Amino acid sequence: MTKTISILALGAVLTATGAAAQDKLTISVYSFAQDAYKQALYDPFEEICGCELVIETGNSVERMAKIEANAANPVIDMAVISSHDALSLAQKGVLQPLDTSRLKSFDKLYPAAQDPIGDSMAVGYTFYASSIVYREDLVSIESWNDLLGEKLAGNVSLPNITGTQGPLTLMMLNKAEGGTPDDFSNTIAEIGKHADDIVTFYSRSSELAQLMNQEEVIAAPVGRFAWSRFKSSPLPFAWADPKEGQAGGMNVMIMTANNGNEDLAYKLMDYWLSTEVQTRIAEALIDSPANMEVKVSDEIAENLTYGAELINSLNILDPAVIIANRDAWVEQWNNEVIR
Amino acid sequence: MFLSRAEGFALALPAALFTFLVFLVPVGILLSAAFQSETGAWSLQAYLDFFSQPLNQSVFFRTLKLGVLVAGTSAVIGYAAAFCIVNLPATSRGRIFGLVVLPLMISPVARTYAWIVILGRTGIVNDVIVGLGLSELPIRLLFTETAVFIGLLQLFLPLMIISLVSAMENIPRDVVPAARVLGASWFQVFFRVILPLTKEGLVIGGTLVFTGALTAYITPAILGGSKVLMLETLLYQKVNVSNDFASASVIAMILIVMCFSANLVLKRIATARR
Amino acid sequence: MSRITVWLILGATLTFLIGPFLIVILAGASAGESLSFPPQGLSLKWYAKVFTVESFRASFALSMFLAVFGTLAALLIGVPAAYALNRYKLPGAETIRTIVAAPIIVPGIIVGLALLRYFVVPLDVTITLALFVTHTALVLPYAVRVVSSSLNNLRADMEEAAVILGCTRFQAFSKVVFPNIRGGILAAFILGFVTSFNEVPASLFLSGPGVRTLPIDMLSYMEITFDPSVAALSALMAFMSIAIVFAAERLLGFSRYV
Numbered sequence: 051m052t053k054t055i056s057i058l059a060l061g062a063v064l065t066a067t068g069a070a071a072q073d074k075l076t077i078s079v080y081s082f083a084q085d086a087y088k089q090a091l092y093d094p095f096e097e098i099c100g101c102e103l104v105i106e107t108g109n110s111v112e113r114m115a116k117i118e119a120n121a122a123n124p125v126i127d128m129a130v131i132s133s134h135d136a137l138s139l140a141q142k143g144v145l146q147p148l149d150t151s152r153l154k155s156f157d158k159l160y161p162a163a164q165d166p167i168g169d170s171m172a173v174g175y176t177f178y179a180s181s182i183v184y185r186e187d188l189v190s191i192e193s194w195n196d197l198l199g200e201k202l203a204g205n206v207s208l209p210n211i212t213g214t215q216g217p218l219t220l221m222m223l224n225k226a227e228g229g230t231p232d233d234f235s236n237t238i239a240e241i242g243k244h245a246d247d248i249v250t251f252y253s254r255s256s257e258l259a260q261l262m263n264q265e266e267v268i269a270a271p272v273g274r275f276a277w278s279r280f281k282s283s284p285l286p287f288a289w290a291d292p293k294e295g296q297a298g299g300m301n302v303m304i305m306t307a308n309n310g311n312e313d314l315a316y317k318l319m320d321y322w323l324s325t326e327v328q329t330r331i332a333e334a335l336i337d338s339p340a341n342m343e344v345k346v347s348d349e350i351a352e353n354l355t356y357g358a359e360l361i362n363s364l365n366i367l368d369p370a371v372i373i374a375n376r377d378a379w380v381e382q383w384n385n386e387v388i389r
Numbered sequence: 390m391f392l393s394r395a396e397g398f399a400l401a402l403p404a405a406l407f408t409f410l411v412f413l414v415p416v417g418i419l420l421s422a423a424f425q426s427e428t429g430a431w432s433l434q435a436y437l438d439f440f441s442q443p444l445n446q447s448v449f450f451r452t453l454k455l456g457v458l459v460a461g462t463s464a465v466i467g468y469a470a471a472f473c474i475v476n477l478p479a480t481s482r483g484r485i486f487g488l489v490v491l492p493l494m495i496s497p498v499a500r501t502y503a504w505i506v507i508l509g510r511t512g513i514v515n516d517v518i519v520g521l522g523l524s525e526l527p528i529r530l531l532f533t534e535t536a537v538f539i540g541l542l543q544l545f546l547p548l549m550i551i552s553l554v555s556a557m558e559n560i561p562r563d564v565v566p567a568a569r570v571l572g573a574s575w576f577q578v579f580f581r582v583i584l585p586l587t588k589e590g591l592v593i594g595g596t597l598v599f600t601g602a603l604t605a606y607i608t609p610a611i612l613g614g615s616k617v618l619m620l621e622t623l624l625y626q627k628v629n630v631s632n633d634f635a636s637a638s639v640i641a642m643i644l645i646v647m648c649f650s651a652n653l654v655l656k657r658i659a660t661a662r663r
Numbered sequence: 664m665s666r667i668t669v670w671l672i673l674g675a676t677l678t679f680l681i682g683p684f685l686i687v688i689l690a691g692a693s694a695g696e697s698l699s700f701p702p703q704g705l706s707l708k709w710y711a712k713v714f715t716v717e718s719f720r721a722s723f724a725l726s727m728f729l730a731v732f733g734t735l736a737a738l739l740i741g742v743p744a745a746y747a748l749n750r751y752k753l754p755g756a757e758t759i760r761t762i763v764a765a766p767i768i769v770p771g772i773i774v775g776l777a778l779l780r781y782f783v784v785p786l787d788v789t790i791t792l793a794l795f796v797t798h799t800a801l802v803l804p805y806a807v808r809v810v811s812s813s814l815n816n817l818r819a820d821m822e823e824a825a826v827i828l829g830c831t832r833f834q835a836f837s838k839v840v841f842p843n844i845r846g847g848i849l850a851a852f853i854l855g856f857v858t859s860f861n862e863v864p865a866s867l868f869l870s871g872p873g874v875r876t877l878p879i880d881m882l883s884y885m886e887i888t889f890d891p892s893v894a895a896l897s898a899l900m901a902f903m904s905i906a907i908v909f910a911a912e913r914l915l916g917f918s919r920y921v
Contacts, residue, residue: 394751394752396747396751396832397747397750397751397752398747398753400744400746400751401747401748401753401756401759403740403743403744404740404741404743404744404759404763404803404807405759405763407740407800407803408762408763411778411782411796411800412765412774412800413762414781415778415780415782416774418777418780418781419773419777419781466676470672470676473672473673474673477669485673485677488677488680489676489680491680494861494901494905494908495684495900495904495905496860496863496897496900497861497863497878498861498882498897499684500683500684502687502885503684503686505698506686506687506690506698506699506894507683511699512700546676546679547680600770603770604770604771606863610882611885621864624772624773625772625867628868634780641770641776641777644770645769645773648770649768
């Protein structure tokens, strides 16, 4: 009896997973603000396309590794990741070039977002500033150098080197010290000397938000997309405007090669880039728009990375520089910082 | 017996074949991959590469150290607790023993999760420390080896207590009082009477705790984070961040060798002075 | 030792072992927005929220499926194996025992990685099937061991008598042996269920978009938000495991078999 039941049930589950495969789009996204994204993007899209969205979350580098590992038989159809992880995947031949004529809002994007890594392998969907979030009741931040200063010792977290924010923090610390641009070896050595003062190296902005809300950490560099998590906290968090300026970056959309689900994937990209959705996402204070037509109130704009003037003022790290140096940075980091 | 061998094999083989094919074969391939160079030739190069990295060395020694510390501490607490349990009256013995087993039924995710609340800067431990004036400011406990040690100890202590209780139940009831009457101190009673008679329980408990501590993933991941890496969390990173399957195979082999040698060494110690 | 010392030692040990779990239960009942203890006011809203999170429902269903049918499958091949190892003098019985026991010894994270790389990828197997196979293999050693020990308590001449009295071998098993080891089989089922339901390391690598077991889903939910619902879910899961074990203990005297 139990035997028959178990075989039947097993069969049912296996066929169920097979049968549902037709109208399903599998996407891979960052893990922050999923509730807000569900309201602003996923649910309305599912209604329009009559399909099911399957969503994988994680930080950029972990999801990049998975896409690469499954390249022969893609699990993910479309992903949003950092521009340098996108470039790395493109160089490994895992992506397909985008047919931008299928994206109705393409011409409305900021020029920098239209072909950020070349060969139309990606389009930018959001810009973000990156600076230091801190507890204004306990400290004040004037410079990126304050991160390694006496005041914050034992109360500061830095992004892990493997993540997207890691290299940006290195770039700004290097600038603050007056080092040679793009040569971060002295900066990493300096962080190594202060390793004991750093609570942990976080790998997801959601993790950092938790640490700061638990008062485990009182200052850390983070991308502006995570700001809403801090703004809504009862604790007094502030966004630093260091004298070296803010760092910045762009997240992009990519399409895996030979995924066989291109039509749905283009539909989602098109919808995501539309003025309607980009406005909705901006108003929920999640991601800042890459679509120039998006108009938001001053109050909303203040919480985002909004407008050409601000975007142009950011310190940008060339994705090609990151890819060329990342292995060396990670090795030095492992040996001198984590040990 | 009037049963045919063929029939016996027919009954036993499905289980053996199943485990062999879907379990031992994949694990075997993974482990053998650690002995092959990129060209496919047999080589120990992957191990040399692995141990030439200072980070990997320190992760290896940290894992070993925490495994030994957790096993040793749980043996000390385990003996005290087991001795108390064995000497309880029968009714309360069953209940207390049930409470010791209880945590094993609870998901390790839940059990580790609790420590975030307890050890955090605004957690109970720090409230007590600051309240008693032991330290002016809350101290940092999360993301330290201490946090990982506490988490692992709590996870695996029940296994040690259970092993020691069942070993002690086999000691004749009058042996300890007899030794005391004859003038032995508690110290002597422990090392001359209890320890020799419970060696096997200690070996079983020690192996379970040590290998458990070596192979737990959640505790170092949640309580140690990126600064207090152990072999398990390092393996996860090698696979999920850097797609470095060669290193992952090496770590897998090291973990298995550590587990087996712990078992052998402890067995050797247990039988040495018989 | 005095009574006071005894209860001090036991009290401290049990506080260390069980206290954190009580804290999780209370932290889940917080009225505040973030995880903390003591809770900021009491409320059951996080316990209620657990049931509204879609991914928890899906992963709970998967975990239940694995725990029930993975364990049943393990019993299906494990009971005959235990019977054969117990009643037949098989050459190589030790080897068979060692093979079947292997999944206990190999660290789970290695199992997950090995199956992902050398089972899922080359054979193009679905993650669900791989999880099913893994959980069956992990539970099998317990099934064989527990059923073996209850077979040990059953004298072999009872079946021989049944056969002499005209039963076929299969009838002798189903009418004589099975009713007598039913308790052992149930005990094995419960042990297997709890093991499989709480399993983490082997399932860590065996997850795909939308397919993951409940404990793995909790881990990834914690990466997104740290609200008290994970504490509430932890408490609920623990209650479920404990309730099952207690019911079994009451009905069967479960601990005799383990």
